[in-house]
Amino acid sequence: MGKKVLITGGAGFIGSHLGDLFLSRGYEVTAYDNLDKQVHGENPERPAYLNREIELVVGDVRDADLFSRTLKQADILVHFAAAVGVGQSMYEITRYTSINTMGAAVVLEQAVQQKDHIEKMLVASSMSIYGEGLYICPSCGEVNPKLRPAEQLASRRWDMLCPVCSQPCIPAPTPETKPLFPTSVYAVNKRDHEELFLAVGDAYGIPVTAMRFFNVYGERQALSNPYTGVGAIFASRLLNDKPPVVFEDGGQSRDFIHVHDIARGCLAAIESDKANGEVFNLGTGRKLSIMDVGTAIARELGKPSDNFIVNNQYRAGDIRHCYADISRAEDLLGFRASIAFEDGVSELCSWVGSQTAVDMVDKATEELKKRGLTR
Template sequence: MPESVLITGGAGFIGSALARRLATEGHRVTVLDSLVRQVHGEDPTTTSPLLRSLDGYAQVNVGSVTSSTDLSNALADTSVIVHLAAETGTGQSMYEIDRYVQTNVGGTAKLLDLLVNAPHSVRRIIVASSRSVYGEGAYRTSDGKTVFPPYRDAADVAAGDFDVHMPGETALELIPTPETAPLQPSSIYGITKQAQESLIMTTAASIGVEAVSLRFQNVFGPGQSLKNPYTGILAIFSTLIRQGKPIDIFEDGHESRDFVFIDDAVEATARACTMPGVGGSVMNIGSGVSTSVLDVVDALFQAFGTTVPVVVSGRFRTGDIRHNLADTTRARELLGFEARTPFVDGIRRFVEWVQTEPTELDDYDRSLAEMSARNLLK
């Protein structure tokens, strides 16, 4: 049955791909997006391929989730909301705290306030949560216990001890983090994503709206922002490779992430929009595979067919975690979802797309300087 879907942040990386997918399946799609310069450029109508990709697929409302008027206008006749709108970037969140909280938490509160206090036709809301809500995630001790370590001590990391430790335990082994893990975010961004999720799951249940939380891991692929220096090492490293500049790898390069290709992330989200019986669920959306930063660089070099100098600097950012690896059992059981795109295939497709795009002005050094000036990059 066709739905009327509102995607907040729908001109972004995941949102625009989801909008095209849902429209192709016969759903009516409305997008609400503020078209921030950091992602879409100075003049989005000419500088944002993501915005142009929505032509013929979605009605685009330019506006902010921090405006009740903009939200109300976009909500007309909506049956399903996919709430993607958020400021993203762990490092930047640590010094633009007010902006992140106002958009991510305040915008979510305004959306829910409308659903509670005004007539609407919404039956389900999907919120884009994040791997960042877990902090360091799950590990196994030498005697087989599952533990959830606290955030790494800054003094240890500064001394070159990048591993995760648990008081009273020796060596820890990384294991997939399940949705039942305690939530202990280590960045302002992670805190705001936890707040978004909690606000929506609690409020929706009280007003008879089904809610689904998708805790996305590191989503990548064609279409991700090459302008935003605060998110996505793939985009950052690709720009450096194209410019022939050296890559500075933080920590020791063995830190790792669970990368999930954009087509797989969209598949999971589309299923969450329409699959019966998933209301009230929280699910990890990832590949279930952990890939180190050094392996990321090697994969990019292979895909580009060239190399640049690599420096493993030992520097680190406040708020960064060591590893993340998702337990994807619940998404498989509830959505029938399993990531289909191996990392190396996704990288190849990503690089093929990158090479068709203009090389963006490099704001990466400026972003590092901003963090260094606030003692957040050490």
């Protein structure tokens, strides 16, 4: 028998793909998941896509007794469970922090009590903890700006200016050493995840790795969750014959990595001692504008790509650019993303075309608007 892995959030988008990969490598896998209605629908049940060889335990990570019993058989702990959504986290502060930060605390207390049989832990962090990415100023060199000033955004000048000399800056690959400036409750929670796991693991001698996921896309993403990835949000709108809504001017960029590559990167970290105590970016090192992503999805779905609503507004806490410096994962893990966006989006849209998506984007946007979080 192979080693036994427990994945919190293991019935979700990324967790289920990692579970598949573990099974293919001879591991035994248990998924611990609360089957949240926002992700799995009003009457959640075991997802059809979840491999039948994966044991599913339905439970909340804050339930210490149930989690403790489930953890007893595990050799490896992967913590993916989280409430996910940058915008929503800004007005459901208690819920997000309870599930994310306090949930991680419960998980870690139980892991410490059972540390004699926990060989390794891996935790999902996020690129959102960086805030803005790294930039190059022609005069000042590398700069690490915080959020763009409110007065700049109010005048609809979107591009990043140097915080020292006010010249336009060029986005650069963001390394793990960049200072962290989380700009949402969700981002602060993810920083908590990373720092809690690394600190506790170091104190108790449990090897830990934190993986900073960039923008993940692929099959099984929750299409009806308006707080999920931008690719799924655009796809949901297009499937319902509604134009996607684009904030700012659509020129903001992110690093889009396929879920299969995320799973590969996590497995590489689990299986390498070089990853112990380390933090890794998991991205492609390529930046894509939000408008380019939306256009590619529309084209693949056979939908119009010239009627997007570019609303010239911004959301509190939004950043302009962030994409990964992938050199540390390459050097220490031998990992490099292998799926080009053009290939991955084609696969995504083939799957999306077979799904039913309830478009909740207008409702989510209205929630932000009435709280003054869109301007």
